[in-house]
Amino acid sequence: MNLAFWIALRTDGNKNRKPHGLKSRQFRIESLENRQLLSGNPVASPFYSIDGSGNNLLNSSWGSDGADLLRKTPAQYADGIATPAGTNRPSARVISNAVDAQSGDVLSSRDLSNMVYAWGQFIDHDLDLTSGGTTKDYFNVAVPSGDAQFDPTGTGTQIIPLNRSKFDSATGTSKVNPRQQVNDITAYLDGSMIYGSDATRAAALRSFSGGKLKTSDGNLLPLNTTGLPNANDTHQTADNKLFLAGDVRANENIELTSLQTVFMREHNRIADQLSAANPAWTDEQIYQQARRTVIAEVQSITFNEFLPNLLGPQAIAPYRGYNPNVNAGIANEFSAAAFRFGHSMVGGDVQFLSNTGVATQAPMEFKDAFFNPDVVKQSGIDPLLKYLASDNAQEVDLQVVDSLRNFLF
Numbered sequence: 001m002n003l004a005f006w007i008a009l010r011t012d013g014n015k016n017r018k019p020h021g022l023k024s025r026q027f028r029i030e031s032l033e034n035r036q037l038l039s040g041n042p043v044a045s046p047f048y049s050i051d052g053s054g055n056n057l058l059n060s061s062w063g064s065d066g067a068d069l070l071r072k073t074p075a076q077y078a079d080g081i082a083t084p085a086g087t088n089r090p091s092a093r094v095i096s097n098a099v100d101a102q103s104g105d106v107l108s109s110r111d112l113s114n115m116v117y118a119w120g121q122f123i124d125h126d127l128d129l130t131s132g133g134t135t136k137d138y139f140n141v142a143v144p145s146g147d148a149q150f151d152p153t154g155t156g157t158q159i160i161p162l163n164r165s166k167f168d169s170a171t172g173t174s175k176v177n178p179r180q181q182v183n184d185i186t187a188y189l190d191g192s193m194i195y196g197s198d199a200t201r202a203a204a205l206r207s208f209s210g211g212k213l214k215t216s217d218g219n220l221l222p223l224n225t226t227g228l229p230n231a232n233d234t235h236q237t238a239d240n241k242l243f244l245a246g247d248v249r250a251n252e253n254i255e256l257t258s259l260q261t262v263f264m265r266e267h268n269r270i271a272d273q274l275s276a277a278n279p280a281w282t283d284e285q286i287y288q289q290a291r292r293t294v295i296a297e298v299q300s301i302t303f304n305e306f307l308p309n310l311l312g313p314q315a316i317a318p319y320r321g322y323n324p325n326v327n328a329g330i331a332n333e334f335s336a337a338a339f340r341f342g343h344s345m346v347g348g349d350v351q352f353l354s355n356t357g358v359a360t361q362a363p364m365e366f367k368d369a370f371f372n373p374d375v376v377k378q379s380g381i382d383p384l385l386k387y388l389a390s391d392n393a394q395e396v397d398l399q400v401v402d403s404l405r406n407f408l409f
Helices: 091-098 115-127 199-205 254-277 283-311 334-335 338-345 371-379 384-392
Strands: none
Touching: 115 283, 115 338, 115 371, 115 384, 199 334, 254 283, 254 371, 254 384, 371 384
């Protein structure tokens, strides 16, 4: 099946949830440049490096894991160096309650499907991750007295705990060298959420047989039995029962886990085809070529389906050729703010649908879908993907449903 068509970014706009094909649209065909991607090894290679290094020959670390986030505008710290600003502003929770609270459905006016926010999160985990700092650098959020969720008895003493992000230790020394946060993963759209951004994780995901990735029972993602870093915010599931994928957030919700599983399976499907067509190829050759193909599919879906449906068919300017002076790293403003728009598109529940759009089990509140891989193990991924592809997303606006606004973190 053509993945770019399968992703079904639009619905029919009704609550019967009957999926249908994408509306026809004119596509522009651009000729490829006569150049080869050079990355990974000192010797020219046609494959992406795992850590994102070497994609720019003049600046080999640009876009690699561990690189500083970029800034579109100067930092606005209170002291110009590292101290958080805003001590005289209202609490973020006060603003959230006043501006972002959503009590009912506000459906997409363009009939965008839930697959839009799901795909957005999937590729977000390919592009940026800034983890919490290892030292205690608290920036707690004050909770207003009587907050229905966090202070129902009106004590006026509650907080939402927050530890500041990891930062480059070489920064934050002066006003000309303010604190800069770090991107833990590659900034490129290179499938790092599937394959990892470092050699250890990449190796842990591979079977080293036939170029394929590891699986677990039911052709699901492998379990994290070796103790690699893995987000587990709710701790309702033992760490070794969580799924393992290229990004540590693969278990964050069951919809995301389903997409992660699809592309693990897609890699293995392509690996089987390559192996059959090229019996002399080694495991490494098959793995790298399958990985290269899957990365191309992710890029094609993103630029030919996701972005045109989200931003409009002419929003992305025609490609003008490679410019080695452009830093392909992720901007702080994009990672921390702009690409969070998808939070407003998430609905209050998750449903499980058959091929005909009939519910196969009772809906689940979205808050119960966080770090709950047992649901995927029991239901499989098909009912979840059918729901994503056929149900209306919420509108892109300032409002966020309570399941996300109150329980995400």
